[in-house]
Amino acid sequence: xxxxxxxxxxxxxxxxxxxxxxxxxxxxxxxxxxxxxxxxxxxxxxxxxxxxxxxxxxxxxxxxxxxxxxxxxxxxxxxxxxxxxxxxxxxxxxxxxxxxxxxxxxxxxxxxxxxxxxxxxxxxxxxxxxxxxxxxxxxxxxxxxxxxxxxxxxxxxxxxxxxxxxxxxxxxxxxxxxxxxxxxxxxxxxxxxxxxxxxxxxxxxxxxxxxxxxxxxxxxxxxx
Amino acid sequence: xxxxxxxxxxxxxxxxxxxxxxxxxxxxxxxxxxxxxxxxxxxxxxxxxxxxxxxxxxxxxxxxxxxxxxxxxxxxxxxxxxxxxxxxxxxxxxxxxxxxxxxxxxxxxxxxxxxxxxxxxxxxxxxxxxxxxxxxxxxxxxxxxxxxxxxxxxxxxxxxxxxxxxxxxxxxxxxxxxxxxxxxxxxxxxxxxxxxxxxxxxxxxxxxxxxxxxxxxxxxxxxxxxxxxxxxxxxxxxxxxxxxxxxxxxxxxxxxxxxxxxxxxxxxxxxxxxxxxxxxxxxxxxxxxxxxxxxxxxxxxxxxxxxxxxxxxxx
Numbered sequence: 001x002x003x004x005x006x007x008x009x010x011x012x013x014x015x016x017x018x019x020x021x022x023x024x025x026x027x028x029x030x031x032x033x034x035x036x037x038x039x040x041x042x043x044x045x046x047x048x049x050x051x052x053x054x055x056x057x058x059x060x061x062x063x064x065x066x067x068x069x070x071x072x073x074x075x076x077x078x079x080x081x082x083x084x085x086x087x088x089x090x091x092x093x094x095x096x097x098x099x100x101x102x103x104x105x106x107x108x109x110x111x112x113x114x115x116x117x118x119x120x121x122x123x124x125x126x127x128x129x130x131x132x133x134x135x136x137x138x139x140x141x142x143x144x145x146x147x148x149x150x151x152x153x154x155x156x157x158x159x160x161x162x163x164x165x166x167x168x169x170x171x172x173x174x175x176x177x178x179x180x181x182x183x184x185x186x187x188x189x190x191x192x193x194x195x196x197x198x199x200x201x202x203x204x205x206x207x208x209x210x211x212x213x214x215x216x217x218x219x220x221x222x223x224x
Numbered sequence: 225x226x227x228x229x230x231x232x233x234x235x236x237x238x239x240x241x242x243x244x245x246x247x248x249x250x251x252x253x254x255x256x257x258x259x260x261x262x263x264x265x266x267x268x269x270x271x272x273x274x275x276x277x278x279x280x281x282x283x284x285x286x287x288x289x290x291x292x293x294x295x296x297x298x299x300x301x302x303x304x305x306x307x308x309x310x311x312x313x314x315x316x317x318x319x320x321x322x323x324x325x326x327x328x329x330x331x332x333x334x335x336x337x338x339x340x341x342x343x344x345x346x347x348x349x350x351x352x353x354x355x356x357x358x359x360x361x362x363x364x365x366x367x368x369x370x371x372x373x374x375x376x377x378x379x380x381x382x383x384x385x386x387x388x389x390x391x392x393x394x395x396x397x398x399x400x401x402x403x404x405x406x407x408x409x410x411x412x413x414x415x416x417x418x419x420x421x422x423x424x425x426x427x428x429x430x431x432x433x434x435x436x437x438x439x440x441x442x443x444x445x446x447x448x449x450x451x452x453x454x455x456x457x458x459x460x461x462x463x464x465x466x467x468x469x470x471x472x473x474x475x476x477x478x479x480x481x482x483x484x485x486x487x488x489x490x491x492x493x494x495x496x497x498x499x500x501x502x503x504x505x506x507x508x509x510x511x512x513x514x515x516x517x518x519x520x521x522x523x524x525x526x527x528x529x530x531x532x533x534x535x536x537x538x539x
Contacts, residue, residue, distance in 0.1 A: 075444045078442040089436075091434055105244075106443035106447060
């Protein structure tokens, strides 16, 4: 599903943030991306959600070479990817419901088609009573859950999450992890960037991708 | 199934008829204020230019429709001079294209020359010509050259002067003033265009976060551009219209309460009185609204395309 070959990223004339990164993630796999702050985790996730073009190397996503993919096909590719950003990236002028429904709305679906599903999802992440609330009045944990709901509402084939448990208490973190595991069981490939070791220990079957000084090492693991 | 949040309409709970960009935020409000002010200035400049042109036209028409017959005092007696004056008046009155003929009295002649010759009796010793003021029919003016030829032949020492050189100079001056007005309007329009384009880009830059999120959740460039265009079309049009409406109200106020008769009449003619002029003014104001809206739209579109193209860039 995802294949990186000797990928390198450099911002401007600065040093290489990622160096010779090569790995492959099969469909339905579950992986943690870990490493110290500033090691390049977010950069690697940006490459995977097509938010950044590599300076060198090859990236294949869903069987397509990203370098040769025409621009007009990017939206289709992105709709197969759900992303939970570290800073949530919820739109403050939209309600929680609207934020979560955004991927379906931009896909041209009618609200009558998805309203019930979105409400069900909001209830599932514990935000059923906050559907009409705007992000500025939500707590950090609630924003986190809204961001997760938005990432999975379109039933993506790949879910990328950047520190998804960074703003929640341990109990909620475990609940969110169960949610990811459940999604993975349903066939979604999951990549979670974190340096929360408790989270890593809670899913021992997951593969561990470790970045250090821009280089990636991968420990063997199986699908949970 | 969970209960629906309150406030949902029949058409659907979200996004129904709504633009996905924030409705009003500080940079968009700044853009709207800038747009209103610049369109107001452009509309005032256009209105002022039309009023000036109208005043120049009226002035020129007044000068052009005036001519003067001169009867030189030759070596004949004052009675003979008066006979020649009467003959000139008779000929003028019999000519088509002349609306009014008036013989200036000697007192009036003296008054005209006083600024140059003073009032110490010198005028009594000089051979001052008798003058006849001629008002031409503006719609069908008499041919002054032919009239001059006729008068010269029929009445000794008489001639008709249409102030040709003077009119030409006036005309040049008026034309210069008119083009100066156009240049001022063009300057204001250019400044308005630059400011509006800049404000539109600044307002859009502040929406970068929304645009990025839309992009990352899979929105097509066309969809995002359409959302931006809709927002700026509405904001741009309403602001430009507001600027022009304020300019209209100011000219309307001038048409009723300006202290100067000329300005009051000019503003009235421009808005309501002179149909052709009013049409021209309203057309110019419509062009200002359309042009300003188009500029804001084009700037926003260019800016959104630039933002979108930078979304997937090399690190």
